[in-house]
Structure formats: structure tokens, C-alpha cells
Amino acid sequence: MEILDVARWQFGITTVYHFLMVPLTIGLALLVAIMQTAWHRTGDPRYLAMTKFWGKLMLINFAMGVVTGIVQEFQFGMNWSAYSRFVGDVFGAPLAMEGLVAFFVESTFLGLWIFGWDRLSKRLHLASIWAAALATVASAYFILAANSWMQHPVGVEIGPDGDPRLNSIWELLTNSTVLAAFPHTLAGSLAVAGTVLIGISAWHLARRHRDTPIDDPDRRVWHTSLRLGGWVGLASFAAVAVSGDFQAKLMFEQQPMKMAAAEALCETEEPAGFSIFAIGDLTDPSCDNVVSVTVPALLSFLAEGDFESEVQGIEDLIPAYQEQYGSHYPDDPRLGELAGMPIDYVPSLPVTYWGFRFMIGFGTIAAAAAAAALWFTRGGRVPRSRWFAPVALASIATPFLANTFGWIFTEMGRQPFVVVPNPTGVDGVYMFTASAVSAGVSLGEAVFSLVALTLVYAALAVVELFLLIRYARAGVGGVMRPPWEKPDPPDDDPSGPSDSGDDDGDGDAKGTGQDVLSFAY
């Protein structure tokens, strides 16, 4: 095994893992901010319960998102030092901006929100969750701008040392690729939060509220949450589809090889059909053994917006790439066993082909689940069927899977490049993944960190799931005394009442005061 493989596995594992947490944080933070706004406007205790319950799940998940994010920022330098030197002038800027203008806001205001329930006025407390939620969105924008530059390098010129040099931050931040990727990712995040709301609420409704009256406050919490999740799920699916179509058109133009691989399109076709599924040996680069079931002319539509256009296939693209970027890796000893070897310009076909299909497929299932959930709960109904709750719970996994496959597709699809040369990107700016890896790091160190991070991540995944399930099952009672219940006689906690006496907070909500510190840590 070469250090390149180890570094790639580590990057893949840590990134996919990080991106399980991030969409849930982004989506839930926005929805919690909306719930708290509803509470602020109406004073309806149902919205307070929703804010606290879903807010708690968001926090359990947020902690993991933060700590896995630090690894992302550091490992460019640790494992990819050659890459860092090559792109530092460009790539570092959006990362630094993310820290300075987004992540600082996110962390500070989330701390204020968690502990500020009885310290801040209601209005300031509401502003805190909005600041944190919007900062997560801004965070996503900067990170996607950095990633998009690797997919489509713009806003740079080649400097005197041969490395790209930023000459327009504006072009980098308004890269067509990030303008497409950002709405797509944001919608994908909201889809995650939507199905989480649906799945957990459906379970509570099915378990507890088959026969409770329609105005029962607990039932109303779950019903409202489910409906909110359903609408968010549907709307985000629409946004995902529109932005995804836009993204695909850009990709045909910017990275034709990635899309040809995503379609297992070996020969150029005119018009080209969209493959639904393929049978045969996708690992065979000549694609002689692949039989694909296609919808005629649909791929031409995806690529160019009409049903006639020619779409270039892998076998015609290979010679074009070889002519432009060489047929063999340079004879550089730092490339290890790849030095002097022929360059394989075709990304892994099984990964790109199935990654693309799974992304779309799981996304569609999530949307269908959202539509079904809305239908079954129309007019305040509680579904009577046995299978509704388990299906809704299972559907929680689908947008996570769709996001994961989407990222695997988009990152693996650009191999063998880490910075992809594009017809519309700046000419001559590209880097092979093989030459990006750290030269000063030993294989032993790299393997050790891969194993250590993977084990720690795996252990934490178990803990996070355990806690999420525990709090999800407990419902509103797990995070606060339900606002519609009478308080217990004050014998369980002698220190509680004395606490509320000496504070200067004016925004204390009924029933929240003594729960503040237990809501926090």
C-alpha cells in the first residue's frame, strides 16, 4: 500500500463522516430557528416544546460536526502538503474566511443560545439561534467555494513559480460551480432535517397518539413537526432537482469525463440516452461488457437542454485528455510507483455510475416519503396503518445516503485530478492527486492516523446514535418539563427556586427557568 492510498482513504472516511453530521446541523439549526420564531410570535407552548426537543437533537449532533470539521482543516497540511503548497494562495482564503466570519459566529452564538435561556431577553435569545443558523449556511458557502475551485479553477493566473495565484476573489466566490453546488447542498441538508422530523414524529404519533384527542398538546407537537418536515422535504426535493439539473449541465461542460463515467457512456452518442441501470462489468474500461437500459435522448437533455445534442463518450475523451495533459506521469520519484506509469483518465466507473444513481434514487425515495407523510396526516389525522411509522423511520436514512453518494460521486469522479483542468477554468491550472500527497510523512504515521481516526469515529458514531435514539424516544419530556404539565411539588430540587430569584433576565419563559442548566450540560 502506498501513502497515497492511505491518505485518500483517510480523506474519504473523514469527509464522508463529517458530511453525515453537517447537513443535519445546517438543516435542523434553520428549522429550530423557525420553530423558536413561531413560539416568539404566537406564544404557543407547542412551538417551545418543538424548539427544545429538536434543538437538543441538533446539539447532540452539532458537537460531532464541529470536532470532525477540525480534522478536515488540518489534514490538508498533514497528508496533502504538496497540494497545500500548490493551492495555498487560493484555497486558504475561503477557509480563513469561513473561520473568521462564519465559524466564530456559529460557535459563539450557539453557546449563547444553549446557556442563554434565562440570561438573555427573549428577542436576543431568538437572535442568537438565527445568528448561529445563518452562520452554518455561510460556513457551507465558503467551504463549497473552496471545493468548487478544485472542480473548476477560476479567478487565478499562473504565478512566477508555476503555482496558481489568486487574482479575483470575486470570481472564486461566484464560481458557476459553487453557485450550483451551494443551493444543491443546502437543499440536501434541509431534506435531511425534514425526514428526521418526519421519521421521529411519525413514530411518536403511531406509538402514543392513535387514540388521543386531536387537541392533545403532545400530539400537536408531533403532528406539527411532521407536517413541517413533510413540506420542507418536498420543497427541498424540488430545489435539489432543479439545482442538480443545473449542476449536471455545468459538469458536462466542465468535467465531461466525470459525466461520461457517471453514465458509463463509452462511445459518443447523438442523441444520447440516459442510463437507468447497467448490467455487466463496469470495471472493464473498454465497456464492451456493459449492457445499459436507457431512456432515449434524455442524457442529451440533461447535458444541453435539448433532445438532439451529441454527448461525448469515454473512448473519445481519453485521447483528448492524453493529448492535453500527457499520457504518462512524470518520472518524479515523489510519485512512488506511479512515476513514469501511464495515466488513467477514467475515474472508477462502478463508483461514479452507481454513486450518481444512488444519489438520485435515495433522494427520490426521501421525497416520496415526505409526500406520503403529508397525505396520511392531512386534516389532523393520525395514520392507522401498521407500516407507516417503521417506513417513515427507515426513510430517515435515505437523504443521508443520497448526500453521501453525491459527494462520493463528485469527488471520486474527478480522479486522477485533485484540481481538475476545465475547458472553462483557467488554462493550465491542474494537479494530479498522486503528486499532492505529503512527502515528509512516513507510511507508518499515515496508517496510524487512518486507523486511529477511523476507530475513534466509529466509536463516536455508536455513542451519537445511542444518544439521538434515546432523546428521540423520550420526546418532549426528555428535554424539559412539558409546558402543558403542572410543575412537580418543589421537593426534588431545593436549589432551583433560589436560582430564579437573583437573575436579571427578563425573558424567562414559563416552565423553562430551572431547566436551563439541565438543557445545557
Next chain:
Amino acid sequence: MDLPTVWFFLIATLWLGYFFLEGFDFGVGMLLGIGTRDEKERRVLINTIGPVWDGNEVWVIVAVGATFAAFPDWYAALLSGAYLPVLFVLLSLIGRGVAFEYRGKVDSVRWRRNWDRIIQIGSWVPPLGWGFIITATVTGLPIDVNGDLRGGPIDLVRIETLLGALALAGFSLLHGAVFLGLKTDGDIRWRMQRFARRYGALLLLPGAALLAIVQIRHGSAWTAVVAGVAVLASVGALLLLPRGRTGQAFTLLGVMLAAVVVVLFGSLYPNVMPSTIDSMFTLTVAEAASSPYTLSVITWVAAFGTPAVLIYQGWTYWVFRRRISTAHIPTVRVP
């Protein structure tokens, strides 16, 4: 001052902010193991930093991110060169961050004890690691002409780097105890103040030794003056502690830290990482810096962003300014 120098100065400032802020919250985490008697006291400790530790941690994320943007060669050489120490810091920060959030989520003694242990390890390792890593960048690494490390992780272990590790950990522990003297009330407050009085001088000793070595080997006349300020401030802090002037002592500890950081980065300048193999391979501020355009872009962002951060983080400390004691800790409510 040219832009690369401005950014060198800014990055030093970010590290100073990080060591100061996360310094005391690391100290609080360390004291969780050695300064508490029961669960309520542990919750008091954690709640003193609960609202702010996450914001404090962002200082290092921005320090490293800014290094990537302003000095890519420094970023690449440092993080790949100090690979294992950086990895251990990362693993500890992962555990610590999660532990704060998760320790109170299940009402079980064993559950809390395990997370408390992770908080303690996660509060000891990062200051040790950062002290080690920053001293390594000041005193040099065996880097070759490409900026890549020659040799293995053992080559980083030297008397200076070890002192650096102990110095930052010692400072954090003391700083944490003094901070708790300010933030808590009742029995725990007096115990923390006594701890700071008793062990203060001992905890600052490795820092003093490191300061002397760096000043003698790498320092200049003006850094000697700043080193003098550091010594005076630490003596002042140690003298104020027995008189119960905790706030003033806390401030003087901050002054001392600032002076030490100035001496470290001041004797590093105009380099960002000396090579211990050959001074020809030493990375300098000018060589390692990004292009003027990139620097001016991030300078604008920092010019607006940094004051804003200081204002809202300062406000956070103001919002949570009250002392906390065991009387404020309610029964945990967990499902």
C-alpha cells in the same frame, strides 16, 4: 509594515488569543480531575466554561486557517512535519468537544466518569501538544529544501520542545485555577485560589526556562526587554495571588503570556520555520507568504471580522459574568 509582516503579527495574535482563552478552559478541564470532590462541583467547573469554550476553540481553527491562507508553505511544513503531535491534539480535541456535550446526557455514574476522563485527557494533551508544536516552529525542524521533514517524529523531541509542552500545560493549569477563583463561589473558589497560590511558581517554572533558552539562543535586545516584562508580570501575579487579588493576577498572567508569545514569535521573525539541517532551507516570512493580492483580500476580511469577533465574544463573557456555585446546579434532567 508590509502585508506578510502584518500577517505574521496577526497569526501570532491569534495564537495568543487561543492560548489565553482556551488556556483557562483547558485548565478548568485539568482541574476537573484534581480539584473537585463531587458531581456538583464538577458541573460547576464545566458550567463556568460551558458557554464559551467552543468559541475559544475557534481561535486555533482561525490561526491555522489563516496560516494556510497567508503562509501556505509554513502551514504545509508545520502540519506535515509535526504529524503525530498534531494528530494527538486532534484526537484529544475530538474527545473533549464531544465529552462536554455528552457527559450530562445520561444519568449514570459510570457514563459521567468515562466522559470526565476524556475531558481530562482532552485538556492535558492539547496544551502539551501545542506548546510542543509552537516551540518546534520557533526553534526549527529538520526540513529539507522542499520544506518536507527529514527524519522521523523523534527528531522533534528536544529539550526546548519538551519545555514548550510543559510550559503551556503549566500555564493553562494555573490560568484555569485563577479563572475558577474568579468565576466560582463558595468552598470551591477558596480551594482554587489556594491551589493557585501554592503551585503558581512551580507551574510557571518550565515557561521561565523556555523563555531563557529562547532569549539566549534566538533573542535580540528588544526581545530581552519583553522577556523582562514577562518575568515582572509573572512575579507580580504570584505576589497578588496570596492577597486575594485574583482579578489583577489573572490580568497579569495574560500580560505575561502576551510577553512570552511576543518573545517567541519575535525571535522567530523574519523566519517562519528555521531548518535545523541547513539555514539555506529555512522558510522565511517573505518566501512562505501568499501573493500580495491574496494577502490584501484576507486583510480586508480580518479588518472587519476581528473587531466583530472581539465585540461579540466579549459580550458573551459579560452575559455570563456571574459567579457559579454548587447552589446553582439543578438536578440533571435526562430521559
